[in-house]
Amino acid sequence: MYRISVIPGDGIGPVVTRQAVKIVEELASTVGFGVEFVEAPAGDRVAAETGEALPRDSLKKITTSDACLKGPVGETARDVIVFLRQRLDLYANIRPFKTYRGVKTHWSGVDFVIVRENTEDMYKGVEDVGRDHAVSLLVITRFGTARIARVALNMANERRRKVTIVHKANVLSSYKFFRDVALEVLSQGGVAVEEMYVDNAAYQMIVNPTIFDVILTPNMFGDILSDLAAGITGSIGLAGSANVGENMGVFEPVHGSAPSLTPDYANPIATILSASYMLGWLGMSRRDERLSRVSKAIERAVETVLDEGRVLTPDLGGSAKGSEVSNAILNKALNHLNME
Secondary structure, eight states, X not given: OEEEEEEOOSTTHHHHHHHHHHHHHXXXXXXXXXXXXXXXXOSHHHHHHHSOSSOHHHHHHHHTSSEEEEOOOSTTHIIIIIXXXXXXXXXXXXXXXXXXXXXXXSOSSOEEEEEEEOSSBGGGOOEEEOSSOEEEOOBOOHHHHHHHHHHHHHHHHXXXXXXXXXXXTTTOXXXXXXXXXXXXXHTTTTOEEEEEEHHHHHHHHHHOGGGOSEEEEOHHHHHHHHHXXXXXXXXXXXXXXXXXXXXXXXXXXSSOOOTXXXXXXXXXXXXXXXHHHHHHHHHHHTTOHHHHHHHHHHHHHHHHHHHHTSSOOGGGTOOOXXXXXXHHHHHHHHHHHHHO
């Protein structure tokens, strides 16, 4: 039995997380493993009701679970996900991006992943703010950079064997240090390595995104480039992500809570893909092939639904409700599993 904590989140969060949970429950039953979902409320609404964005009881549920599926939160993101990344040492933020035949974009054949250091840089939170000044300390360590570079190296060896280090070494010595340490690690791995200033990386991502395979970034640059990448591939509603450490993972969509969006028409795919990444990580770390099978079935199902382009939410140019999309994905995933 796997115990999964769930942060429903704010805005569209409760709706899209519920749809992802339903898919996992159905497929887990089909393949034959047990899963228990435990709600761990956190976010803006919880803060308004209790005075805490992440109550102690919710934190306990998260830390005692096998993994956490998190919906988007609003203004309390720093107190929820940034806190969890630091508290649980979730040092690797992995964000895949690809294009699909049925989703209208200016590009085809895009398939890259941003591997973002997740606990250092400006987001370390070492700050001093006074009446007439504000100072934030940019923290880069050899330990933190080396371990995220190893994640990028391992991922590149499973893909097309290329890593692009993104930095701003021509302006800040801290980012030069990040680049140099990353180069030390990557030079030992037999993959092609290139480096790119972050402003050029943003430009190249717009004009020629197919050149990228694995993009290795410090914390803040990875955050910003992820939203740019989501625009290239058609919608931020397709962008799922993993925050993982040695023993724990929190999986979440890249997008926010979208409070102005009608929840019934919100795109659930980013959260569904995040749930798939969660199962894949659990399957690998627990050496349980059943979870890996379900993870692959979900990703194939998402690809099939998007390539067909018949059941799409409004952000992708369609008119379907999120529940219709999630049901289509569930049915495709069941078909994939039955055909194995």
